[in-house]
Amino acid sequence: MKMAGDTVKPRLSIPRKWLIPALLLVSILIWAAVLTMPDDKLHVSFLDVGQGDAILIQTPGHQNILIDGGPDPQKINLELSKKLPFWDRTIDLMVSTQPQADHVTGLVEVLRRYKVKQVLEPGVPYYSSIYYEWLNLIKDEKTKHDIAIAGQEIDLGDNIKIAVLNPPSELFQGTSHDVDNNGVVLKLTWGKVSFLFTADIRDEAEFELVSQRASLRSTVLKVAHHGSKTSTSPQFLSVVGPEVVVISVGADNSFGHPNSEVVERLISRLGVENVYRTDRNGTIEFITDGESLWVKTEDISNES
């Protein structure tokens, strides 16, 4: 009958009909993967996550290191997705420089969504519900959990290294803010280019680092504590001798960060074009081959 003809005919033509779109999809996917392949340079991105820190390091050897996650679970995911290729769901090392919410909140969300191989944190005694949530997740996911101590070194291959400069083996006690001062300070070096990530440390920890003659000299400095006036002392700045600085700060934040005195100190030393701010420049990406340094920023229209 008519019925039989109607049902059989399309069935025969289905494979042929669907082959073309299927092949098309696969080839688009392959192209998308190829186009998002990482290059052979080192990328350090200061992510625009509002009032907080979040830094992503992507090495030529394909490793992803995330230092802090900022205060906003949504923003960190969006920013990470912009920088990581769509097929990459792995963070090789997650660092929480200190346990406060503006560093760790985003990390909770990242831990839920990405395969995190290892975490590093100062391990200072501190209670907050978000920090405990993060610790519990690490336990649940059975992620390797290390405590940062000055003197450790992390080898990322291709002669790229991260040195841990702070906290000291004997944690700061009785300073103006122990949690801030015990923050994890890292120095990333590749050839002639180096980055110093100073977390939220205050002048006490800065002074200690200077007096220990730690090798602080760096090309790029992440200004400590969102440019607060309790950090980035002139002495520390002259020992580090950066060519470029980055202030990771949210627009119109309630803390009054960054402090205008600190900003002026930086501008008078480096020139206004070498002072980058995430509230003005958006996400700031540094690209280096170990010799030269390139900077990529987003232009931010006045969004609050």
Next chain:
Amino acid sequence: MWLLYISCAWVAGIFLGSKASLPSAIIISGLAPFLFIPLFSNHKNYLIVAGFCLLAFFGGYLCYPSSPPQIDEHSLCFYNDKEPVQIQGLISDEPDIRGKFCFLTFSASEINIEGIKKEASGTALLRVPRYPAFRYGDVLQVTGELETPAPFNDFDYKSYLARQGIHSIIYYPEIEVIDSGKGLKPLQWLYSLRENLANSLARALPEPQGSLAQGILLGMRANIPDSLNQSFSRTGTAHLLAISGLHIGIVIAIVLSFGILIFGRQRSIYIWLALIVIWLYVSLTGMRPPVIRAAIMGSLFLTAEFLGRQRDAITALAFAAAVMVGIQPYILWSISFQLSFLAMAGLILLYPYFQSQGKKGANAIFRDRKTITSMGNMVTDSFAITLAAIIATWPLIAYNFHIISLVALPATFFSLLSLPAIITSSALVALVGLFAPLVAQILGWLAWLFLSYLLLVIQVFDTLPYSSLPVAAIPAWQVWVYYAGLAVAIAILNHRKKSSNLLPKLSAESK
């Protein structure tokens, strides 16, 4: 037909009930038409229907709960805007996560005032940080100040919450978890399944693709960035994110289109297929009231289609609306209810007309080439659905959201192309992710592709100049005039169709 009139009278009665108060004895006047039956026995049927309509009208009117509930020292809102209190209770709904924070629906059982414990009842909304995460069924001890919900901008937050039975709100209370797993077991199971499905999407996909998939597949819009939400509104495609009548209507239509392609004219098979797909989908979306409502309407639509009786579909729709409004009068004021009702009415009344016109056009252009014609039909069908839904809903959207999208038709059309692929591929990712996260990640690449396509479409249309017009406040009467005009146009269209005895192509096919 009489069911249609009675349903309409009932809904109108409930609407009036919110506006005015009349003595309850007025319902007796509904009996009046019956008195005339002996006098005008020729018109007996009309009189009976008229009588029932009046009864339904005043019944609906009386049904509206006009008097506010009794407030005493055992009800939670009694303590609004006073000293901080300590309350024990249960999280009685799925936590509503919003970016940085989260809303918990908290049903009180006990209140502690100055050391004296009292039984308490009532529901409060708790605004809490996103972490630590709470779950449906957690028993909490909450310390904080109960506040009466304050209006923000021009939005009447108080009545909005009151319609959901919530009269108090607590901002960032101190919370101690006492117990967990005290909710209804099936709901607990369903919510945790939903959470796991959402997690497997989040793990497999980058952002905003992941949250887009959560929105489209599971109706979880919480993680979708505001800027993206606005892009969807400006391009007139926000309905893609809300699982409403339109959404389910589109899913049905797409299943039907594919059903026709695969099973040919075996109508019963693809109708059943669509029914199964809808209800599977409903359980996936967490059996939320708006989704169930949309699915009931969708199922009624399908059944009407199965019977090949267009008029019965609109009656069934009116009846479904009457039942739902009868159970929860407040949903009459919910925008999502109004939109899903109108979109469905648009689909029933306008879609067949557009579809037959589109088919005529496709046949005229492609004549004998069968595969191209069927492809052409799929395209015109999608256009017909979109157009029918847009014509039925745009004034209401303009009235409520102060926006008219000028690119809604092409934007919806191009987004629609990806919707079945997005729903299928992200459903696969979510399900497989429960068992094999690695496989899900690879499947996720496919879902990523479709979701990125949708994002591209939305962004391209959003950046076009004049993609949307902001409109000033529209007076309600203009909206009413539009719908009255639309109703007249549809009536004329149907009348002409009947008089020229031109049956729509769809019902011709059913024979």
